[in-house]
Amino acid sequence: MRRIVIVGTGTGGTLAANRLRKAFDLGEVAITCIDKDDRHVYQPGLLFVPFGLTHPEDIVRPRRRQLHEGISFIDAAVDHVDIENQTVFLDSGEDVSYDVLVIASGAVLALEDTVGLSGPGWMDTVFTFYTPEGAGALEGALATFDQGHLVVNVIEMPIKCPVAPLEFCFLADWYFRERGVRDRVDLTFVTPLDAAFTQPIAARHLGGMLRERNIELVTEFNTGEVDASGGRLISYDEREVPFDLAVVIPAHNGAPYVTRSPGLGDVLGFVEADEHTLQAKAAANIFVLGDAASIPISKAGSVTHFEGEILVENIRCFLEGRTLSASFDGHSNCFIETGFSKAMLIDFNYEVEPETGHYPSRIGLPLLKESRLNHLGKLMFQWLYWHSLLPGRDIPGVSSAMPLEGKTSETKDESEVRA
Amino acid sequence: MSVETIAGVPIDLNEEGFLTDPRQWSEEVAVELAKREGIDPLTPRHWEVVRFMRSEYEKKGAGPSVRVLGKTSGVSIKELYELFPKGPAKLAAKIAGIPKPRGCI
Numbered sequence: 001m002r003r004i005v006i007v008g009t010g011t012g013g014t015l016a017a018n019r020l021r022k023a024f025d026l027g028e029v030a031i032t033c034i035d036k037d038d039r040h041v042y043q044p045g046l047l048f049v050p051f052g053l054t055h056p057e058d059i060v061r062p063r064r065r066q067l068h069e070g071i072s073f074i075d076a077a078v079d080h081v082d083i084e085n086q087t088v089f090l091d092s093g094e095d096v097s098y099d100v101l102v103i104a105s106g107a108v109l110a111l112e113d114t115v116g117l118s119g120p121g122w123m124d125t126v127f128t129f130y131t132p133e134g135a136g137a138l139e140g141a142l143a144t145f146d147q148g149h150l151v152v153n154v155i156e157m158p159i160k161c162p163v164a165p166l167e168f169c170f171l172a173d174w175y176f177r178e179r180g181v182r183d184r185v186d187l188t189f190v191t192p193l194d195a196a197f198t199q200p201i202a203a204r205h206l207g208g209m210l211r212e213r214n215i216e217l218v219t220e221f222n223t224g225e226v227d228a229s230g231g232r233l234i235s236y237d238e239r240e241v242p243f244d245l246a247v248v249i250p251a252h253n254g255a256p257y258v259t260r261s262p263g264l265g266d267v268l269g270f271v272e273a274d275e276h277t278l279q280a281k282a283a284a285n286i287f288v289l290g291d292a293a294s295i296p297i298s299k300a301g302s303v304t305h306f307e308g309e310i311l312v313e314n315i316r317c318f319l320e321g322r323t324l325s326a327s328f329d330g331h332s333n334c335f336i337e338t339g340f341s342k343a344m345l346i347d348f349n350y351e352v353e354p355e356t357g358h359y360p361s362r363i364g365l366p367l368l369k370e371s372r373l374n375h376l377g378k379l380m381f382q383w384l385y386w387h388s389l390l391p392g393r394d395i396p397g398v399s400s401a402m403p404l405e406g407k408t409s410e411t412k413d414e415s416e417v418r419a
Numbered sequence: 420m421s422v423e424t425i426a427g428v429p430i431d432l433n434e435e436g437f438l439t440d441p442r443q444w445s446e447e448v449a450v451e452l453a454k455r456e457g458i459d460p461l462t463p464r465h466w467e468v469v470r471f472m473r474s475e476y477e478k479k480g481a482g483p484s485v486r487v488l489g490k491t492s493g494v495s496i497k498e499l500y501e502l503f504p505k506g507p508a509k510l511a512a513k514i515a516g517i518p519k520p521r522g523c524i
Contacts, residue, residue, distance in 0.1 A: 113486060156486055220506060222485060224496065236485075236500040251486060267490050272479075296481075 002029050002319055005088055005098035007078055008105035008255070009035045009063045011043070011390070012290030012304040016102055018392035019312045021068045029319075031070070032096060034088065036077040038063050041132055042385055044301060044378075047164055047337065049135035050142050050247075051175050056132040059382075066390045078105075081261040083283050100285050100315055103264075103271050105255035107160055107291040107299060110268075113251045114155055114226060121228020126246045129168065130160070141245060142175065147184035148244030153233055154191050155223050156251040157198075160291055160299045163346070165189065165249050166196065166206055167337045173213040174339030188216040190233060190241050195219060202346055202354040205368050209338065223248075252299070254292055270294035275350065276327040278311050285318065287311055297330040297350060305389055306331045306400040331402040333359065335378035343374035349402040357408040360397050364406060425451045437512070437519050441476065444516030452514045458503070461514075465502050468494055472515035482512040482520040 004020060006013045017033050045059035064073045077091040081101065088096045109130060111118040117126070129135040150172060154165050169189050176182040189196070189210060195203035196210055196217060210217050224236040226248065233241045253259075254269025264282050265271045272281045273288040275295040280286035288295075289311050290304035297303055306328065313326035330350030335343045345365050346354035358364040365374055388395050420439065422429050426447035431439045436455075438444055449469060453461050461469070471492045475483050485508045489496035499507035508520045 156484065222500075222506070224500075236496060237505050267487055 001027065002099045003097065004029055004031050004100045004102065004315065005096055006031065006033045006102040006104055007035075007081075007088065007257075008103070008290075008292065009033045009067070009073070010040065010104065010106050010290070011301050011385075012106070012292075012308070013102065013104035014040065014063070014066045014390045015305065015308045015392050016104060016289060016311055017071050018066075018068045018390065019308055020315065021070050022392060023312050023316060026070050030072070032072045032074060032098075033063075033067060034074045034076060034078060034090070034096065035063055036075075038075055040066055042382060043160065044385075045382060046129050046132065046135045047167055047171070049132070050127075050129050050138040050168075051171050052139055052143070056136045060132060061386070066386070068391070078255075078257040079260065080257055081264055083261070083263055083286070086285065098285075100287065100318065101283075102311070102315075103258070103280065103286065103288045103292045104290050104304075105258070105292050107252040107270075108255060109250040110253040111250050113253075114223060114248075116226040116228060117155075117248065117250060119226075119228065121226075124228070125231065125244065126226055126228050126248055128248050128250060129164075130249060138247065142172075145185070145245055146179070146181040149186045149188065149242060150245045150247070151188045151190055151233065151241055151243035152247045152249075153221075153223055153241075154193075154249045156192055158299055159249050159252050161334065162198065162298055162300075163334055163336045165191075165247075166210075168247060169210065169215050170213065170336075170338045173215060186216070187214070188218060188241060188243075190218040190221045190223070192222050193219060199348065199353040201356075202368065205344075206336075209370075252291075258292070266294055275330065277314055277324040278307060278328060279314065279318075279324060287315060287318075295330075298332045298334075300332055300334055301385075301389075302334055303330075303332045308392070309400045329401055331400060335374055335381065337375065337378060338370050341375050342370040342372055343378050344368055344370050345374045345377070347402065347407075352402065352404070352407070355407045358406040360399070360403045361406045364397075367407065435513075435519065438516040441473075441516050441518075444473075448516060449514050452516070456510055456514065458510075458514070462502075464494065464498070465514075468492055468499065468502060468507070468511050469515045472511050472517060476515070476517040482508060482515070482517050484508055484520055 006017050039060050040063040042059040045054050048054040079089045079091050081088050123137050127138040129138050152165050176185045196207040197203040222236045223233050225234040258265035258269040271288045272294045278287050280288050289307040291299040310326040310328045314324040317324045333347040337343045347359045348354045356368045430443050433439050472482050503510040
């Protein structure tokens with residue numbers, strides 16, 4: 001019997017475990033999942049908590065209950081991985097040996113990497129919505145905020161769900177309008193990037209949407225210090241942005257055990273892997289998926305979902321001693337909530353940047369365009385997440401490989417667009 | 420895309436002024452690229468960062484971000500900003516003749 005051990009049971013670990021359980025007979029492979037707690041957070045829901053549109057308790061479920069029968073779950077933190085001896089050591093002193101290891105332990109917030117961030121003012125005038133606790137506390141702060149300067153600041157890329165800070169800006173604009181105080185609230189989006197978003201066509205669309213909503217955009221701002229008592233963000237090149245309330249997306253690291261495991265990850269604790277096969281550079285029997293990986297694509301649930309299929313196929317190849325045959329194309333898509341019950345959708349991969357058109361084909365959801373249909377799609381997705389995506393079922397019309405049909409392509413001649 | 424003569428040799432640059440072929444880089448080219456960015460002369464401390472960027476690029480195929488640079492280059496983030504004002508990762512990458520760091524997606 002071969003042993004597959006999965007560290008982390010968020011989106012990636014859970015759907016990988018369930019897909020692997022379906023792909024292998026019970027007598028063929030034993031699957032063990034390890035996580036430091038039993039709380040599975042539906043992370044896309046965090047964005048809605050500060051605006052009272054959902055509540056932390058509605059987006060958290062037990063991890064164990066999302067796993068199919070025939071999968072063991074160990075509720076314990078990992079101390080380190082010994083790659084040579086193929087063993088995961090737990091905080092409790094116990095150890096678990098593996099034939100194949102799957103790293104799906106996500107990313108953590110590195111508050112300590114920014115001076116002043118976790119000091120006085122944290123959860124008072126400085127918040128993040130990237131944790132259930134932070135999002136819940138921010139709801140209280142927003143409810144009583146009716147005038148002043150609200151700043152949304154991304155400290156450094158990469159972050160989970162790179163569009164979430166923009167969505168927060170759009171929803172804040174909607175929220176303050178609904179409350180009738182928008183004219184007394186200044187909104188500013190402060191980013192280390194040189195535009196509203198990384199990819200040029202989407203950056204143009206999103207930058208235009210910030211302007212339409214009178215949200216100021218400050219670019220190439222590398223925050224070195226958050227001075228809560230003085231109410232200002234200070235960049236390394238000594239520029240300042242004043243605030244009354246700051247919503248900060250801290251820099252991200254990989255899970256702490258990765259940096260304690262010799263040879264496993266990079267200096268930030270992310271695990272380098274082949275961007276197509278998802279095999280770790282550290283060892284042939286280690287695979288990585290989701291936010292834990294250092295590969296050149298967004299840290300987003302959709303990426304993790306699309307990687308799941310590739311991962312299972314390649315683990316089968318590995319166990320049968322064959323060349324890894326499945327190849328990930330970097331497919332990513334996300335709904336961008338824009339307020340007033342509308343949302344946009346973007347769809348892209350390693351090669352193709354987000355474009356206009358429709359998804360998944362010529363008839364479908366509009367791309368890079370605000371619509372009510374996309375908003376409904378985003379709301380429906382929460383149900384699909386618990387009932388289709390985590391259990392490892394295929395979602396009809398949504399494939400791992402990125403579809404080109406339906407994309408209009410602003411960058412290429414019409415004749416070059418494949419049908 | 421344009422071709423410019425830098426330190427006496429034709430160099431391919433993209434619209435943001437980054438070398439499109441890191442193999443065209445030389446120390447003389449770096450000195451000229453630095454001048455264009457207002458850094459003159461390149462001190463030994465600048466060179467330490469530029470060489471580090473090149474070796475990281477050769478190992479990993481991409482230049483590091485500011486935070487990674489601060490943790491691994493032996494030069495603090497504060498000093499990196501003094502050496503390469505307004506964005507050390509980007510500016511040092513440009514002078515080192517490697518692509519703009521793409522760790523930001």
